[in-house]
Amino acid sequence: MSRAHITLAFAAALSFSVALVAQPPAGGGGKGGAPKAGATVEKIRTLKPNLYLITGGGANTLVRVTPEGLILVDTKNPGDENYNRVMEEIKSVTPLPVKWVINTQHHPDHVGTNQKFIDAGAQVLAVEPLKTFMGSDPRTKDIPGRPTVTFAKDYVLKFGGAEVQLYFYGPGHSGGDTIVYFPAEKIVMVGDQMTDAAPLVDFANGGSLKTWNASLDGALSMEFEFAIPGRGEPKTKAEVQAYRAKIATLAQRAKTGTIDTTDLGWTFQAAAIASMIAEAK
Ligand SMILES: [Zn+2]
Numbered sequence: 001m002s003r004a005h006i007t008l009a010f011a012a013a014l015s016f017s018v019a020l021v022a023q024p025p026a027g028g029g030g031k032g033g034a035p036k037a038g039a040t041v042e043k044i045r046t047l048k049p050n051l052y053l054i055t056g057g058g059a060n061t062l063v064r065v066t067p068e069g070l071i072l073v074d075t076k077n078p079g080d081e082n083y084n085r086v087m088e089e090i091k092s093v094t095p096l097p098v099k100w101v102i103n104t105q106h107h108p109d110h111v112g113t114n115q116k117f118i119d120a121g122a123q124v125l126a127v128e129p130l131k132t133f134m135g136s137d138p139r140t141k142d143i144p145g146r147p148t149v150t151f152a153k154d155y156v157l158k159f160g161g162a163e164v165q166l167y168f169y170g171p172g173h174s175g176g177d178t179i180v181y182f183p184a185e186k187i188v189m190v191g192d193q194m195t196d197a198a199p200l201v202d203f204a205n206g207g208s209l210k211t212w213n214a215s216l217d218g219a220l221s222m223e224f225e226f227a228i229p230g231r232g233e234p235k236t237k238a239e240v241q242a243y244r245a246k247i248a249t250l251a252q253r254a255k256t257g258t259i260d261t262t263d264l265g266w267t268f269q270a271a272a273i274a275s276m277i278a279e280a281k
Contacts, residue, residue: 038231041076041085044093047226047234048185050162054089057082058109059230062189063090064182066160069099072122073180073189078112078143086113098122100159102166103147104191104230105177106134106205114145125149125157127168130176133205169214173199173230175206179219188219192230194243198266199250203275209251210279216244254280 041057052063058076070090076082090098101117103110103126111134114124126147134140134147155166165181173192180189192200193215201207219227219240226234235243246264253259254276261268268276 041082041089044089047187047228048182051182051185051187052093053228053234054086055231055233057085058112059104059107059192060189060228060232061086062180062182062187062228063093064162064164064185065094065096066162067096068160069096070094071100071102071157071159071162071164072098072117073102074104074110074191075101075113075117075145077109080116083113083116100125100157102126102157102164102178102180103130104180104189105174106130106137106140107174107192107202108139108143110191110230111140111143111145114143114147116145118145118148123148125151125155125166127155127166127176127178128152129168129206130178133174133176137205167215167218169218170211171206171208172201172212172215173207174202175208177215179215181219181222181224183222186223186225187228188222188224188226189228190216190219190230190235190240193219194227194229194235194240196229196232198261198268199247201272201276201279203279208279209247209254209276212247212251213244216240216247220244250276251280257281 038056042055045053047053050065054061059074061076062073064071076086097120098117099122101114101122101124103124118124124145124147128150131147131150153168157164163183165183167179177191177193201209227240228234249264257277259273259276
């Protein structure tokens, strides 16, 4: 989920606009004012020894440091400034180059600076449908940096003594979301399969509410201390379970043909509700 999604996918399609995500704090945003919360790349934070989180500038980014170079997950919104800021933060903890980039899904806030990393000598690894959707989605087809290595379903990357497991559980937020697991560090990245806002089902790009929870169930079957969402702060297992339960409720209500989400704390536009009901039928 991102503001970019909402702006492009919904506001463009509808003549009215309803805020689906929390507004930035008062004083943030606006022309000439301070940047919106999360709009710029924030300071790098240690999750575990040799595993770091960089929020802001688009989707969350993970950095795994190995003696042979770095493994990065997700490359934020397009733009040299985002790339330069990410590299500045990385260089504050290690001089080593990024050798592998993993994308958790194809939206612009996850793949935006892929090409800069490819130019600097990295491989970009992703599930096959991610590459397909990146090439066909009007929001991403002109963004350079398609994945250079793809896999059909699951993949284990072993590099520099680190192991990263990638799992494709089928359609959810989009048709190409991947759960990324660091078994030694007990950290799982669930990407946009979980966010702080209402779930966005990108039906135009293979998304599905019906099968969404297969990914979260997969993640929940793993041993982890923290789950890293597409945006926002790291989550506990209990928080992932709670989000999964809300998705299940939403999917159940879609089958009935009416969706009331007041008690879930989620707000959807009419078009999104209609699509969820249509899929359930
Ligand atoms: Zn997304």
